[in-house]
Amino acid sequence: MDIALAPETLARWQFGITTVYHFLFVPLTISLAALTAGLQTAWVRTEKERYLRATKFWGKLFLINIAMGVVTGIVQEFQFGMNWSAYSRFVGDVFGAPLAFEALIAFFFESTFIGLWIFGWDKLPKKLHLACIWMVSIGTVLSAYFILAANSWMQHPVGYRINKAKGRAELTDFWHVLTQNTALAQVFHTLSASFLTGGAFMVGIAAYHLLRKKHIPVMKSSLRLGLVTVVIAGLLTAVSGDVLGKVMFKQQPMKMAAAEALWDGQNSAPFSIFAYGDVSKGHNSVELSVPGLLSFLADDDFTSYVPGINDTNKTEQQKYGPGDYRPIIPVTFWGFRWMIGFGMASFAIGMAGLWLTRRKFLLPQHLRVGEDEVPHLVLFRNKALGPTLTTWYWRIAIWTLAFPLIANSWGWIFTEMGRQPWVVYGVLRTRDAVSPGVSQGEVITSMTVFTVLYAILAVVEVKLLTKYVKAGPPELTESDLNPPTRLGGDSRDADKPMAFSY
Amino acid sequence: MQLHDVWFVLIAVLWIGYFFLEGFDFGVGILTKLLARNRPERRVLINTIGPVWDGNEVWLLSAGGATFAAFPEWYATLFSGFYLPLLVILVCLIVRGVAFEYRAKRPDENWQRNWENAIFWTSLIPAFLWGVAFANIVRGVKIDQHLEYVGNVWDLLNPFALLGGLVTLALFTFHGTVFTALKTVGDIRQRARKLALSVGSVTAGLALLFLAWTQIDQGDGKSLVALVVAVAALVAALVANQAGREGWSFALSGVTIVAAVTMLFLTLFPNVMPSTLNADWSLTVSNASSSPYTLKIMTWCAGIATPIVLLYQGWTYWVFRKRIGTQHIAADAPTGAVH
Numbered sequence: 001m002d003i004a005l006a007p008e009t010l011a012r013w014q015f016g017i018t019t020v021y022h023f024l025f026v027p028l029t030i031s032l033a034a035l036t037a038g039l040q041t042a043w044v045r046t047e048k049e050r051y052l053r054a055t056k057f058w059g060k061l062f063l064i065n066i067a068m069g070v071v072t073g074i075v076q077e078f079q080f081g082m083n084w085s086a087y088s089r090f091v092g093d094v095f096g097a098p099l100a101f102e103a104l105i106a107f108f109f110e111s112t113f114i115g116l117w118i119f120g121w122d123k124l125p126k127k128l129h130l131a132c133i134w135m136v137s138i139g140t141v142l143s144a145y146f147i148l149a150a151n152s153w154m155q156h157p158v159g160y161r162i163n164k165a166k167g168r169a170e171l172t173d174f175w176h177v178l179t180q181n182t183a184l185a186q187v188f189h190t191l192s193a194s195f196l197t198g199g200a201f202m203v204g205i206a207a208y209h210l211l212r213k214k215h216i217p218v219m220k221s222s223l224r225l226g227l228v229t230v231v232i233a234g235l236l237t238a239v240s241g242d243v244l245g246k247v248m249f250k251q252q253p254m255k256m257a258a259a260e261a262l263w264d265g266q267n268s269a270p271f272s273i274f275a276y277g278d279v280s281k282g283h284n285s286v287e288l289s290v291p292g293l294l295s296f297l298a299d300d301d302f303t304s305y306v307p308g309i310n311d312t313n314k315t316e317q318q319k320y321g322p323g324d325y326r327p328i329i330p331v332t333f334w335g336f337r338w339m340i341g342f343g344m345a346s347f348a349i350g351m352a353g354l355w356l357t358r359r360k361f362l363l364p365q366h367l368r369v370g371e372d373e374v375p376h377l378v379l380f381r382n383k384a385l386g387p388t389l390t391t392w393y394w395r396i397a398i399w400t401l402a403f404p405l406i407a408n409s410w411g412w413i414f415t416e417m418g419r420q421p422w423v424v425y426g427v428l429r430t431r432d433a434v435s436p437g438v439s440q441g442e443v444i445t446s447m448t449v450f451t452v453l454y455a456i457l458a459v460v461e462v463k464l465l466t467k468y469v470k471a472g473p474p475e476l477t478e479s480d481l482n483p484p485t486r487l488g489g490d491s492r493d494a495d496k497p498m499a500f501s502y
Numbered sequence: 503m504q505l506h507d508v509w510f511v512l513i514a515v516l517w518i519g520y521f522f523l524e525g526f527d528f529g530v531g532i533l534t535k536l537l538a539r540n541r542p543e544r545r546v547l548i549n550t551i552g553p554v555w556d557g558n559e560v561w562l563l564s565a566g567g568a569t570f571a572a573f574p575e576w577y578a579t580l581f582s583g584f585y586l587p588l589l590v591i592l593v594c595l596i597v598r599g600v601a602f603e604y605r606a607k608r609p610d611e612n613w614q615r616n617w618e619n620a621i622f623w624t625s626l627i628p629a630f631l632w633g634v635a636f637a638n639i640v641r642g643v644k645i646d647q648h649l650e651y652v653g654n655v656w657d658l659l660n661p662f663a664l665l666g667g668l669v670t671l672a673l674f675t676f677h678g679t680v681f682t683a684l685k686t687v688g689d690i691r692q693r694a695r696k697l698a699l700s701v702g703s704v705t706a707g708l709a710l711l712f713l714a715w716t717q718i719d720q721g722d723g724k725s726l727v728a729l730v731v732a733v734a735a736l737v738a739a740l741v742a743n744q745a746g747r748e749g750w751s752f753a754l755s756g757v758t759i760v761a762a763v764t765m766l767f768l769t770l771f772p773n774v775m776p777s778t779l780n781a782d783w784s785l786t787v788s789n790a791s792s793s794p795y796t797l798k799i800m801t802w803c804a805g806i807a808t809p810i811v812l813l814y815q816g817w818t819y820w821v822f823r824k825r826i827g828t829q830h831i832a833a834d835a836p837t838g839a840v841h
Binding site (some may be wrong): 063064067068070071072074075076077080081083085086088089091092093094095096098099101102104106108111112113114115116118119123124157160163168170171172174193199286384403435436438442447449453457460464467468 | 530562564568572585586648651652793808819
C-alpha cells in the first residue's frame, strides 16, 4: 500500500490535526478561567465596576473558547479506541487510569460548575458565585495534570511491567506515574505556557481597544494584568522548558539530538539558532550557533558530551533490534526553534510593554485628563511636550496574541513527532499501535469529516470572538450591581427575565 | 464478587447515569421541533437544560474513560469496531455542544434558526444510535479469535438493533417531555403533558417489543424482573402524567431507563461483548479487564469521587429547581442573552 495512505499515516495525521486543533483552545481555557476568576475576585473585594465589566468581558471570551475545547476534547478520548485499538489494548491498564481520573475528578468539576457560573449570576450570592468560577479553574488545571501525566508516561514509561502472557503493559506503581519528573516538568511547562498564552491574549485585545482609545478603564486594568501575566509566565515557561529539556536529554536522547540536528556526538556541543540548508542531511551549511550552549542545556555544563543522531541510532539498534530510530529531523529541528522563538517573542513584548507603561512614560501630569487617559507610549522624550506619543507598541502588541498559540502548537508537534517511531518510548512502536480492523476508507472518512468540521468551526469561532472583542466590555445592568444575597435569588423577582440565558 | 465484576457494575452505573441525564436533554432537544411553536418557546426549552447538559454529557466521558481503564479490550474492540456510527455520534456531540453555546451569541435570526435545527438533529441522531449500539453489544457481533470486530457497518444495522435505536429515541423523547412538563409553566407545560401521553404510549409499545425480544433471546429470571419493572414504571409514568403529578412522572420515566439499561447489562453479564462467530471468542469481564492493581486504584477513585459528583450535580439541579416560562425570556433582547 502506498505509504502516504497507509492507515498508520492517516491515523497519525488525524491524531495530529485533532490534537493541535484541540490544543489551540486548551491553554486559553486554562489561563482565562483563572484570570477571569482573578478579576471577579477583584470585583468582589473592591466593588469597582471596571472589574465586574472586565470579568464579564473576559468571561464571555472564555466561554466561547471553552465550548470548543470541550467538544474537541471528546474526540480525543474516543479516538484512542477508534484509531489506536492495538495501543489501547497494550497500554489501557496503565494509560486508562489517569484518563478515567481526569473524567471522574476534573471533567465533572469543570462542566458542572461552569453551568452554575453561567446561569448563576442572579441565583447565587456573590461569594458562592465567585467560588464556582474558581472551581472551574481548579477543574481545568486538574484535567491538564492528569492528561499530561498520561502523556508523560508515553514519553518516559515508569511504574509498569510487561505481562508477556497477556501481551500488555500493566501498572505497578500509579503514584510513580503521577509524580515522575517527566510528568512534573511537563505539567509545569505546559501550565506556564498556558498563562503566557492567556496573558498575551489579554495584552493583544487590550492593545486593540487602547489603540482606538475605547473602554479605557477596563482595558487599562486588563492590559496591566495581561502584561504581568506574560512576564511572570514567560519566565516560568523558560525555566520549566530548561528543566524539561534536561529531563528529555536523559530520557529521550534521540529527540533532543534531532531537535538540534546534531548528527555526531561531541563535547561542548553548540546550540544552533538558525541553520540554512537541508537539516535532514546534516547541517553543515550556513549556520548561526552558540558554542557550548547545547551541552549546557543538556547537562548544566558547557563542556560535557552530547550524543548525536547517528550514535543514538546505533545505541537504539543494539537495544531494540535493527531499524531506523530517527524521527523526521526537519520537523523536530524547526518545531523546537519555532516553539522557543515565538514563546520568547511574546515574553519580550511583555517586558517591553511593562517597561513602556511605567508611570514616567505616561503623559506628564499637566497633559492628563483623568482616569480615562490612554497610556501613550514613548520612545523619545520631547523637551517641550514631555514624552512623545506613539502607537507602534499597540500595533505590535495586538499581534502578540497569536505568538504563544503558534509556540504551543509547535511545542506539541515537536514533543510528539520527536518521539517517533515510538508511541510509547522504547516499548511500543507507532506502527504496531493502530487499529488493525479499521479500513483505510474509514480513516480517510473520519479524517476528512473532522478536518472539514473543524475548519468550519474555526471560522465560526473566530467570527464570534471578533464580534465580542469589538463589542468591548458590556454595560452593567441593575441586577449585575445587586446580586442576590441568598441562594435561589429573590422570590419577589420570580417572573423577571433570566439575567443570563442561552 | 471480584473487582472486575464490581467494575462491570460501575460501568453499567455510568451508562445508566448517562442515559438518565442526557436522555432528558436529548429529549428536550428533540422537542424544540416537536413541541415548541415559536422562538421564545424554543428558548424556554433550551434554558430548562442550559445549566445542566454539559455536566450530563460528562457521564459519557466517564463511561468511556472508565471502560478504557477497567476493560481496555472492550474499549478497543467496541470503539474500533463501531467506527462509523461512533464518528456520527462524535460529530453530533461536537455540533450540539457548540450549538448550545453559540446560538444566542448573535441576534441574527438565520444564525439562531440554523443552530436550533442543529440542536434538533444532533439530539435525535445520537438518541437513536446509542440504542443501535447497545442492542448490538447485547446481541453480540462478529468478533474473531484476536478479539477484533470483523463485521462491517451494515452488520450493525440489523432489525434488532434498529428496533433498539427506536426504543432509545422514543424513550428519551418521552423522558424529555415529562421533564419539560416538570420544568415549565403555562401553555408549554400543558402541551408537554398532552404530548407525553402519545409519545409515552408509542414508547411503551416499542420498549415492550424490544425488551421481550431480548428476554426471549438471552434473558433469565433477574432480567425478567428488570423487564417488568421497566414496563410497569413506564405505564405508571403515564398514569402520573395524566394525574398531573409531574415530579412522579419524571422520576418514573427515569426508573424505566434505569431498569431497561439494567436489564441489558444483566443479559450481557458475564460477557461484555459476545461474539456471534464463536462463544470462545467473546469478550468477558475476566478476559477484557485490567489488572487487579489498576482496578483497585480505580475503585478507590470512583468510591471517593462518585458520591461527591452526585452531591454537587444534585445541588445544581436544586439551585435551578424553579420552573421557567416565556415570561422569563427578555422580550427586548432577541438573543435571550443579555450578556
